[in-house]
Amino acid sequence: MAAQLGSLSLVERDDPGASIIEVMVGFARTLRHAGVPASQERLQAMIAALAHLDVTLAADAYWAGRVTLCSDPEDLERYDMAFALYFGAQRATEGRRIPPPSVARAAPFEPAGGDPHDERTSEQPKFAAQASRHELLRHKDVSALNPAERAQLKRLFALLAPRVSARRSHRYRSASRGRVDLAQSVRRLLRAGGEPSQLARRRRRTKPRRLVLLMDVSGSMTPYAEALLRFAHAATRAAPARTESFTLGTRLTRVTRELRLRDPDRALAAAARAVPDWSGGTRLGDTLKAFSDRWGQRGLARGAVVVLCSDGWERGDPTELGEQVRRLARLAHAVVWVNPHKGKDGFAPATGGMVAALPHIDSLVAGHSFAALEELVQVIADA
Amino acid sequence: MHPVKPELSDPTALAAALGDAGYLADIGLATAAYLGMKMHRPIFLEGDAGVGKTSLAQALADVTGTRLIRLQCYEGIDATQALYDWDFPRQVLHLRAAEAVGVTGTDAGRALEESLYDRRFLISRPILQALEEPGAVLLIDEIDRADDEFEAFLLEVLADNAVTIPEIGTIRAESPPLVVLTSNRTREVHDALKRRCLYHWVAHPEFEREVEILRRRLPEASEQLITEVATAVRRMREADLLKPPGVAESIDWTHALHLLGARTLDRERAAATLGAVLKYQEDSVRIRDTVLAELAG
Numbered sequence: 001m002a003a004q005l006g007s008l009s010l011v012e013r014d015d016p017g018a019s020i021i022e023v024m025v026g027f028a029r030t031l032r033h034a035g036v037p038a039s040q041e042r043l044q045a046m047i048a049a050l051a052h053l054d055v056t057l058a059a060d061a062y063w064a065g066r067v068t069l070c071s072d073p074e075d076l077e078r079y080d081m082a083f084a085l086y087f088g089a090q091r092a093t094e095g096r097r098i099p100p101p102s103v104a105r106a107a108p109f110e111p112a113g114g115d116p117h118d119e120r121t122s123e124q125p126k127f128a129a130q131a132s133r134h135e136l137l138r139h140k141d142v143s144a145l146n147p148a149e150r151a152q153l154k155r156l157f158a159l160l161a162p163r164v165s166a167r168r169s170h171r172y173r174s175a176s177r178g179r180v181d182l183a184q185s186v187r188r189l190l191r192a193g194g195e196p197s198q199l200a201r202r203r204r205r206t207k208p209r210r211l212v213l214l215m216d217v218s219g220s221m222t223p224y225a226e227a228l229l230r231f232a233h234a235a236t237r238a239a240p241a242r243t244e245s246f247t248l249g250t251r252l253t254r255v256t257r258e259l260r261l262r263d264p265d266r267a268l269a270a271a272a273r274a275v276p277d278w279s280g281g282t283r284l285g286d287t288l289k290a291f292s293d294r295w296g297q298r299g300l301a302r303g304a305v306v307v308l309c310s311d312g313w314e315r316g317d318p319t320e321l322g323e324q325v326r327r328l329a330r331l332a333h334a335v336v337w338v339n340p341h342k343g344k345d346g347f348a349p350a351t352g353g354m355v356a357a358l359p360h361i362d363s364l365v366a367g368h369s370f371a372a373l374e375e376l377v378q379v380i381a382d383a
Numbered sequence: 384m385h386p387v388k389p390e391l392s393d394p395t396a397l398a399a400a401l402g403d404a405g406y407l408a409d410i411g412l413a414t415a416a417y418l419g420m421k422m423h424r425p426i427f428l429e430g431d432a433g434v435g436k437t438s439l440a441q442a443l444a445d446v447t448g449t450r451l452i453r454l455q456c457y458e459g460i461d462a463t464q465a466l467y468d469w470d471f472p473r474q475v476l477h478l479r480a481a482e483a484v485g486v487t488g489t490d491a492g493r494a495l496e497e498s499l500y501d502r503r504f505l506i507s508r509p510i511l512q513a514l515e516e517p518g519a520v521l522l523i524d525e526i527d528r529a530d531d532e533f534e535a536f537l538l539e540v541l542a543d544n545a546v547t548i549p550e551i552g553t554i555r556a557e558s559p560p561l562v563v564l565t566s567n568r569t570r571e572v573h574d575a576l577k578r579r580c581l582y583h584w585v586a587h588p589e590f591e592r593e594v595e596i597l598r599r600r601l602p603e604a605s606e607q608l609i610t611e612v613a614t615a616v617r618r619m620r621e622a623d624l625l626k627p628p629g630v631a632e633s634i635d636w637t638h639a640l641h642l643l644g645a646r647t648l649d650r651e652r653a654a655a656t657l658g659a660v661l662k663y664q665e666d667s668v669r670i671r672d673t674v675l676a677e678l679a680g
Contacts, residue, residue, distance in 0.1 A: 299569025
C-alpha cells in the first residue's frame with residue numbers, strides 16, 4: 001500500500017528536522033488510539049530508523065514505522081489503516097484524531113457493591129445459619145442467583161486456585177538419585193584436585209501443563225458467562241504465565257491479557273470490553289477451528305489441558321464441531337467439556353454439537369454452580 | 384561497524400544484493416534487514432513455516448561475506464548450549480599430565496589451577512562464537528521453542544553484546560553481530576525482547592515473486608511447470624487448509640515433479656507427489672477433490 005502513496009510532504013516546512021519529529025509523534029499517537037502499543041521507546045527507534053532512510057519516500061517512512069512500531073501480526077492491519085489515514089489525508093484533516101475503537105459497551109455484569117438486600121440479610125448473622133446459607137449458595141445454579149447472592153459468591157471465587165498436573169520437562173535438576181550428571185561430576189572432580197569424588201546425579205524437572213480455557217459467550221450461555229470468566233480469572237491468578245483464555249461466540253477473542261489484571265471486577269470489565277460478540281450467536285465449530293488454526297496447532301494447545309465451556313448449541317454443522325473437537329483432542333493432553341446443563345435433572349447430551357463432540361472428550365463436568373466449579377478444579381488437577 | 388559494502392546504501396540495493404545471493408526479498412523485508420544492519424538491532428521475523436525466515440539469514444551472511452552462526456532453540460536449552468561450556472575431559476587430562484610430570488609447591492599448584500581455566504579449554508557455543516567473529520550473522524532460530532527463562536538470558540546478551548565468564552572475564556564483541564531471530568508463534572515471545580528488535584511479518588510471496596523464486600532455485604525445471612505449480616500452490620493457500628504450503632513446499636514439489644520428468648503439471652503426477660506440498664491427510668483429500676480435479680489428466 002505504501003507504493004501507492006508516492007512521496008510525502010513531510011519536509012516542506014521551514015525546520016525539516018523538527019517537523020518530522022512532530023509529525024511522527026502525532027502519528028504514534030494516532031497509532032496508539034488505533035490500538036497499536038507504540039511506546040515512546042518504539043517511537044525513538046522509528047525516528048532513528050528514518051535517519052537511515054529517505055524520509056521523503058512514503059515507502060521508506062511506511063516500512064521504518066512498521067518494523068519499529070509493530071510487534072504482532074494483529075498490529076499490521078491497524079498500522080496500515082492508521083498510516084493511510086494519517087499520511088494520506090494529513091493536510092485536509094490536520095489535527096483530527098482517529099476516534100478510538102468503540103469500547104462503550106457496558107460490562108454485562110452486576111456492578112460491584114450490590115443490592116440493599118445484602119445489608120438486611122447479613123444482619124445479626126448466626127454462624128450456623130450463615131454456613132448453611134453458604135452451602136446452599138455453593139450448590140445453587142448461578143443463573144438463578146439474585147444480585148445479593150451473586151455479590152456474595154464473588155468473594156468465594158477468590159478461594160479457587162485451579163492447578164494443572166505436571167509433565168516431565170527437558171530441563172534437569174540435581175538430585176540425590178537418578179542419572180549421572182557428567183558435567184557436574186567433573187566439576188567436583190576438578191575442585192578436588194583431580195581426585196574422583198562423589199558422583200553428581202540429576203533428574204528431569206517437572207513443569208506444570210498449560211491450561212487453556214475456551215468459553216462460549218453466546219446468548220444461551222450468558223447466565224453462566226460471568227461465573228466462567230471469574231473461574232478463568234482465578235486460574236489466571238494462580239498461574240499467570242500458564243493460563244490462556246479465549247471467548248467463543250460468532251468469533252474468537254483472546255482475553256488472556258485482560259484477565260491478568262489483579263482485581264477481579266476490573267479484569268472482568270476489561271474482558272467484557274474486549275469481546276465484541278456478547279450474547280450473540282454461536283458458530284462453535286468455526287470458532288474452534290479458528291482457535292486451532294491460529295493458536296492451538298502452533299503450540300498453545302499442545303500438551304495442554306483444554307477446558308471447553310459450552311452448552312453445545314451449534315447453529316452451524318454439528319459434524320464440523322465434532323471434527324474440530326477431535327482435532328483439539330489430538331493436540332491437547334486432555335479436553336474437558338463444561339456444560340452447565342449437565343447439572344440439571346434429566347440431562348442427556350442431546351444437542352447436536354454435544355453428541356458429535358462426546359466421543360472425543362476426556363471428561364464432561366457440570367460447572368453450573370460454585371460447587372460444580374470446585375469439582376472442575378479437581379478434574380483439571382487430575383487430567 | 385558491519386562490513387556494509389558501499390553499494391548497499393539503501394534497502395533497494397540490499398534487496399538486489401540478496402537477489403544475487405539467491406534470495407528474493409520484498410522491499411519490506413529488505414528495509415527491515417537494512418535497518419538491522421545500520422541500527423545494530425536484532426531483526427525479529429515471524430511468519431508461517433516455510434516462508435523463508437531462516438534462509439534470509441543465510442542470504443544476509445552471503446551478502447556481507449561473513450559466516451552464518453546458527454542457534455536452534457528447543458525446550459530446555461540453556462547457557463551451556465548457547466554460550467559456552469568447559470571442555471571437561473581435556474581439563475582432567477591436563478591435570479593428570481601435570482601430576483605425571485610432578486608439579487609440587489603451592490605456587491605451582493596455583494598456576495596449575497589457573498591453567499585449568501585457560502581459554503583453550505573453553506568451548507564457544509553459537510552466541511559466543513558470534514560475539515568473537517567480527518560482523519557475523521547470528522541466527523537464533525525458533526526462539527518460541529525455548530523456555531521464557533532463556534529469553535531473559537538472551538535479552539541480557541543482546542543488550543550488551545558482551546558475555547561475562549566468571550573464570551575469564553568479560554568478552555565483548557568488537558563489532559556486534561547481525562542477529563536474526565525467528566518465531567513460529569507457538570507461544571508469545573516476551574514484549575521486552577520484541578521491543579529491542581525490528582519486527583517483520585514475513586508473508587507468503589505474491590505470484591510473480593514465487594515464480595521468480597522457483598525459477599532461480601530450480602533453473603532446470605520447465606517454465607510451464609513452474610507457472611502451473613505456483614498457480615496451484617496459490618489456490619491451496621486460499622483453500623483454508625490445516626497447513627497451507629509455504630515457499631519451501633512449493634520448491635520441494637516442483638523439484639519432485641521435475642525429477643519425475645514432468646514438463647507440465649498433470650493430474651496423475653501431481654497426485655503422486657502431493658506429499659511434498661501438503662502435510663496433512665485431510666488437506667490432501669480436499670485438494671485432490673478440488674484443485675487437482677481441475678488439472679489436465
